[in-house]
Amino acid sequence: MIKVSLIGAGNVGFHLHAVLQKTAGVEIVQWYNRTKSSLALHACATNITDNLSELHEADIYLISVSDDHIEKLSTLLKKRKGIVAHTAGSVTINVLKAHENYGVFYPLQTFSKQKTVDFNNIPLCLEANNSHSLKLLQQLAGCLGGPIHSVDSVQRKALHIAAVFVNNFTNHLYSIGASLCQEHNVPFSVLQPLIAETADKIQSLSTLEAQTGPALRKDNTTVENHLSLLTQEAHKKIYSLLTTSIQQHNG
Amino acid sequence: MIKVSLIGAGNVGFHLHAVLQKTAGVEIVQWYNRTKSSLALHACATNITDNLSELHEADIYLISVSDDHIEKLSTLLKKRKGIVAHTAGSVTINVLKAHENYGVFYPLQTFSKQKTVDFNNIPLCLEANNSHSLKLLQQLAGCLGGPIHSVDSVQRKALHIAAVFVNNFTNHLYSIGASLCQEHNVPFSVLQPLIAETADKIQSLSTLEAQTGPALRKDNTTVENHLSLLTQEAHKKIYSLLTTSIQQHNG
Numbered sequence: 001m002i003k004v005s006l007i008g009a010g011n012v013g014f015h016l017h018a019v020l021q022k023t024a025g026v027e028i029v030q031w032y033n034r035t036k037s038s039l040a041l042h043a044c045a046t047n048i049t050d051n052l053s054e055l056h057e058a059d060i061y062l063i064s065v066s067d068d069h070i071e072k073l074s075t076l077l078k079k080r081k082g083i084v085a086h087t088a089g090s091v092t093i094n095v096l097k098a099h100e101n102y103g104v105f106y107p108l109q110t111f112s113k114q115k116t117v118d119f120n121n122i123p124l125c126l127e128a129n130n131s132h133s134l135k136l137l138q139q140l141a142g143c144l145g146g147p148i149h150s151v152d153s154v155q156r157k158a159l160h161i162a163a164v165f166v167n168n169f170t171n172h173l174y175s176i177g178a179s180l181c182q183e184h185n186v187p188f189s190v191l192q193p194l195i196a197e198t199a200d201k202i203q204s205l206s207t208l209e210a211q212t213g214p215a216l217r218k219d220n221t222t223v224e225n226h227l228s229l230l231t232q233e234a235h236k237k238i239y240s241l242l243t244t245s246i247q248q249h250n251g
Numbered sequence: 252m253i254k255v256s257l258i259g260a261g262n263v264g265f266h267l268h269a270v271l272q273k274t275a276g277v278e279i280v281q282w283y284n285r286t287k288s289s290l291a292l293h294a295c296a297t298n299i300t301d302n303l304s305e306l307h308e309a310d311i312y313l314i315s316v317s318d319d320h321i322e323k324l325s326t327l328l329k330k331r332k333g334i335v336a337h338t339a340g341s342v343t344i345n346v347l348k349a350h351e352n353y354g355v356f357y358p359l360q361t362f363s364k365q366k367t368v369d370f371n372n373i374p375l376c377l378e379a380n381n382s383h384s385l386k387l388l389q390q391l392a393g394c395l396g397g398p399i400h401s402v403d404s405v406q407r408k409a410l411h412i413a414a415v416f417v418n419n420f421t422n423h424l425y426s427i428g429a430s431l432c433q434e435h436n437v438p439f440s441v442l443q444p445l446i447a448e449t450a451d452k453i454q455s456l457s458t459l460e461a462q463t464g465p466a467l468r469k470d471n472t473t474v475e476n477h478l479s480l481l482t483q484e485a486h487k488k489i490y491s492l493l494t495t496s497i498q499q500h501n502g
Contacts, residue, residue, distance in 0.1 A: 158435035162428040168464030169493045175458035177413040184409035199450035207426035213419030
C-alpha cells in the first residue's frame with residue numbers, strides 16, 4: 001500500500017484525489033489545502049487539513065500547487081522521510097533539492113473540475129533524484145494504469161510548451177470557431193464532428209499528411225476572401241499569422 | 252434510387268465516391284475527372300470518363316472541383332434536367348444560377364485520401380434554389396445518415412472560415428507540438444491523449460469552461476519562460492499572439 005499525502009486542491013490536485021481514492025494499492029493519508037473549506041465536501045472519506053505541521057507521515061507527498069509556491073511550500077516538508085514530488089510541467093526538479101528523496105510526477109493532460117478524466121489514458125512523466133524515489137513514483141504511476149515516461153526537467157518543460165500549443169491554443173481556436181457560429185446564427189454543434197476528426201486524424205496520420213485547407217493549397221483567393229469577412233481584428237491577425245506559418249512549414 | 256453523377260476526384264470527390272457507391276438508394280451513374288488515370292482503379296465498379304460531353308443523365312450532378320473551376324465547369328452542364336450542385340464551403344450558390352435546378356451539398360469535414368471517414372457523423376450543409384432541388388438534396392443527404400443543416404451561402408462561408416480555425420490551424424498547432432517533441436527527443440505519442448481530451452472536452456463543456464493554462468491564469472513568469480525556450484521565431488510569434496488573444500477573450 002503506497003501512502004500518499006496530497007497537497008493542493010487545484011484542478012490537478014482535485015483529479016488526483018478523485019482517482020487515487022479509488023485506486024487499489026494506494027491510500028490517501030491526508031489532503032492539505034490552505035483553505036480547508038474547498039476540501040470540506042471530501043471530509044467524510046479523506047482526512048483533510050489546512051495545517052502543514054499536522055501532516056501525517058506518507059511514502060509520497062504530492063505537491064499540486066501553483067508553480068510559484070512549490071519551492072516555498074516544500075521547505076515546510078523538510079526532514080520528512082517520504083518522497084517529496086511536484087506535479088508541474090514547467091518547474092525544474094531542482095526546486096526540491098533540499099530534500100533527501102524527491103521527484104516529479106507530471107500527468108500530461110488538461111484538467112477542469114467539471115470534466116472527469118480517465119487516468120488509464122494519461123501519460124505520467126516521471127523524474128527523480130535517485131533510483132529509490134524513481135521506483136516508488138513508477139509504482140504509484142503503475143497503479144493508475146496509464147503510459148509512463150521518464151523525462152528530465154528540460155524535456156518536461158518542452159512537453160509543457162507543446163501542451164500549451166496543442167491544448168490551450170487549440171481550445172482558443174475552438175472558441176473563435178464558436179464565436180463565428182454565434183455571429184452567423186449557426187449551432188456550434190455543426191463544427192464538433194470536424195473537431196473530433198481533426199484530433200482523430202493524427203492518431204494515424206502525421207500532422208503533415210493531415211494538413212488540408214486554403215493555406216496549404218496556397219489558395220490566396222479564399223484566404224483574402226476569409227480575411228475580408230472576419231470582423232474582429234484579433235481573428236484577422238491569427239488567421240494571417242497561422243496561414244503564413246503553414247505555408248512556410250509545408251514548403 | 253437517386254442517380255448521382257460525380258464530378259471531380261479530389262479529396263471530397265474521392266470520399267463521396269467511396270460512401271455513395273455503398274449507400275442504399277443511391278446509384279453513381281458516372282464519375283468524371285479531367286485526368287481519367289486517377290479514376291482508373293475504380294473503373295471496374297464505376298463508369299468513369301474524362302469527357303463532359305459524354306455525361307449520362309443524372310438526378311444530381313455533384314461538382315467537387317477546386318473553387319475557381321466550379322462556375323466554368325458547371326456551364327458545360329447547361330440544359331441538363333438534373334440538379335447541379337457543388338460541394339464547396341466558400342463558394343456562393345449564385346455561381347450556378349445559369350441552371351434551372353441547383354444547389355450546394357457541403358460536407359463539413361476534413362478529408363484526406365489516406366484516412367477513411369464515417370459519413371454518419373458528417374454534417375451536410377444544404378442550400379438550393381427551389382424546393383424541388385432542396386428536397387432531392389435532402390433525400391440524398393438522408394441516405395448518408397449524418398446531421399442535415401439548411402444554411403445559406405453567407406452562413407456556409409462563415410462555417411468554412413470556422414473550419415479553417417478549428418481544423419487547418421489546429422492541425423498546424425499539432426505540428427508545432429510534434430516539432431517540439433522531435434527537438435527534445437520525446438515521442439509525439441505522449442501528446443496524443445491530451446489532443447484527444449482537448450477535442451473531447453468541448454463536447455460537454457463550453458470553450459470558455461474548457462480553457463486552462465498560463466495565458467488564462469495570467470501566469471506571466473511561465474509565459475516569459477516558454478517564450479525564452481522557443482527556438483523558432485514563427486513559434487514565438489504564434490505563442491505571443493494566441494496568449495494575448497486568450498487574455499483579451501477571457502477578460
